[in-house]
Amino acid sequence: MMALDLAKKSLPSMPSFFYICEYLGVTPQEFFDEGNANPEALKEFIAQARQLDSRSFEYILGIMKELNTKR
Numbered sequence: 001m002m003a004l005d006l007a008k009k010s011l012p013s014m015p016s017f018f019y020i021c022e023y024l025g026v027t028p029q030e031f032f033d034e035g036n037a038n039p040e041a042l043k044e045f046i047a048q049a050r051q052l053d054s055r056s057f058e059y060i061l062g063i064m065k066e067l068n069t070k071r
Helices: 014-024 028-032 039-050 054-069
Strands: none
Touching: 014 028, 028 039
16 A cells, blocks of 8 residues: 655645635535535435425435335
């Protein structure tokens, strides 16, 4: 395993990192989430889901669960 040589690397400051995240339109958590292939679509999906009434939300959730069991 190769050691990380920080002497040759430059890491951004925290304010710079937050600016990068803001520019990309992602949260710091989304920035590091390798399991999320499309953070923008997930963010849009969540925003739309928040606008649903509880009956519609449960309906969509049921569809998602069914689709995931068919994989």
